[in-house]
Amino acid sequence: MKNSFYLIFFFIFSVSFSQEKGDSSKSKLKAGCTVSLNSNGISSIPAFSLGEPAIMSFISLSKGRFSYDPVLAYGIDTRPWFIDNWLHYLVVDRPVIKVRTGVNFSMYFSDLKLPDETILQGERYWAFELAGIYNITSRSNLTFLYWNDRGQDPETILGHFISLAGERS
DSSP: OHHHHHHHHHHHHHHHHOOOOTTOOTTSOEEEEEEEEESSOOOSSGGGOOOSOEEEEEEEEEETTEEEEEEEEEETTSOEEEEEEEEEEEEEEOSSEEEEEEEEEEEEEEEEEOSSOEEEEEEEEEEEEEEEEEEEETTEEEEEEEEEEEEOSTTOOEEEEEEEEEEEO
16 A cells, blocks of 8 residues: 555656646756556566566656656555666767766565565665667667666675667657
């Protein structure tokens, strides 16, 4: 129940601030939210995949070149899956190419099975990002993404994640 309240609160908060007038400029706070229902809980890093249906909320608050982009993910049973807290800075902002950097403090949740009970365990991570988006045409782009993940708890994952993806809309 408590998790549902937080999800609804963030959704209402982001929608209420996403209403802008037609004459908005780059200096105003921009907000947006997308909520998705995922059938199998796939994560960008396979080790963190849920493997069952999930609800994900992507929120964005930006002003100028800075943005705060949290991601909230829960299983259908409202058990937390992960929470990301991305802080991004847009280094290069041109029509053809964009380069951004970011830092993320996140938490992934999993079940810790003990002899008598199962406990929800949170694992803390820091991630550092470097991303580049090259617009090939107005409808297609190429995105390069590099993350350096640093687990903060004993026996958590440390490593590098590299992705190169093409998109056409």
